[in-house]
Amino acid sequence: MGDKLLNIKVQDYINANLNTDLHALLLKKSPFPEVSMHEIVQQIKGKQVALKKFSFLLKEGIVFPPQLNLEQSSSEKTAQYKSRLLQGEKFIDLTAGFGIDAYYLSENFNEITLVEQNPDLLEIVRNNWNILGKKATFINEKLENFLEENNEIFDVIYMDPARRDNNKNKVFLLEDLSPDILAIQEKLVSSADKVVIKLSPLIDIKYLVSVVPSIFRIDIIAVKNDVKEIVIFLSNQKDNRIFCNCINLESDDPVFEFIFGDEENAVAEYGEPEKYIYIPNNTILKAGIFNLISQKTGLKKLHPNTHIYTSDSLMQDFPGRIFEMESIDAKNIKKKSQYNIISKNYPLKPEEIKKKYSIKDGGENYLIFTQSKKGKIILKSV
Incomplete structure (x- = not known):
């Protein structure tokens, strides 16, 4: 530097x-x-x-650091959230990068170690931590070499693997990452009480569970309904349950907790639109718990392929948006009227709907074009 x-x-x-x-x-x-x-x-x-x-x-x-390292860094909000989950004596970040996650996640630890194979990047972090008054042991080494030589047991190991640039697969696999989590997972869980790994929101959760047997917790983290991270927690001291959490930061949405696999046995209740309409946030959609939401909240689902729910009385504690709406006929949509358009499980996209009905975009009112078990429906905010 x-x-x-x-x-x-x-x-x-x-x-x-x-x-x-x-x-x-x-x-x-x-x-x-x-x-x-x-x-x-x-x-x-x-x-x-x-x-x-x-x-x-x-x-x-x-x-x-260079632009790529900035882009790969966690946001302050997601790092602060993760920091509240971890505490102990010894913390190590095996992929320190620009050190944003490590700065926050290590707050409740006495001994901090940062491993980074890029010497220039590590020097930048060393300088910045000195400016910020934060102490750590800085190690310039490939994490695979560090793990091979390490005999120390940490309370928490943290990792944020990077995707290899030369892999163009549409399916996101752990083998696509550097380092390859599958190749080192046994060494990881034997070197710490808890291993925490940040992954791309593109990764499939069922796939994760199938290839990483030591997972005991999965957090799906969004900021303002934009899913940013899938965070997995590993340990060699676990039972057969995997606890999952859907978190939408910077919103009023409650955290939705469930056990992985409960969706398979969950049964949704179906019904036609009632007074209140509920649209789950994107962490729920990423989790794929469409029947479980109905079963745990008592809300009715409109259609097997329509992930919209309804009730006659208001349920305020819902992880998503809530609307008070009524069903209307298409002929009652006035031309040049102004609405926000939502289209779910409906043949036309919002832009096509606006063009067909000559609707102006925006305003405070909503139209939802969707489908119930009885067929296509249009809902208008009250």
Whole structure:
């Protein structure tokens, strides 16, 4: 990393250009012989990302890594959530990266170890942690080599594997990751009381359970209904149950808890639309617990393939959106009226619906185009 980026004049120049067009800036010659314009723009991008994802890093002396490392870092919100789940004496992050997760997850531990194979990235993290007053042991080594040589037992091992760039498979497999979790899972669970692994929201949960026998917990984490992470917890001390949690951060949605496999035996009750309509958040949809939601909440499902629920009396504690609606006939939709359109299990997409009925987008009212067991229906917010 070097101290060249930390020069006061360089830092002043970076801060003075935070709102400058970066493409135009790259075409200019750097005013500093020892610092390239590419390095300067990299720091500006880092500060811009930090403003949205991890504002605690907006301090003098903080250095930011290349764009890819910024993109792969967890957001402050998801890292803070995970930090509340973990505590103990010894914490180790085997894929430290830019160190965002480690910064938060290690809060409730006395001994912190960060392993990172990229020496430049590790040096950046070392600098930043020193600025932030956070202590750790920094190890520049491939995690496979570290695990092979390690005889220490940790309270928590954390990992955030990266996807290999050269693998173009549409199906997301653990073999596609670096490191390959399947190849080291036995060594992981023998080296810690608990292993926590962050995975892409694209990964299939049933597949995970089938190939990682030591899973005892799965968290599906969204921020404002955008699923960001699947986090799995491993241990060699587990029973046959896998506890699952659907978490939608920065929302009023309650956490929905269930046991993996309960969906297979769950029975949904079906019914036509009543006064209240419920649309589950995306963590529920990712979990695929469509019958279990009906069984556990007592809400009626509209159709086997329509993941919308209904009730005559209001259930406030629901993990998703709640509408008060009534059924209407298509001929009663006025042209040029303004609605937010939701289309679920319906032949037309929202854009096609707006065009067909000459509807303006937006406003406070909703139209839901969907299907019940009796056929296609349209619901209008009251």
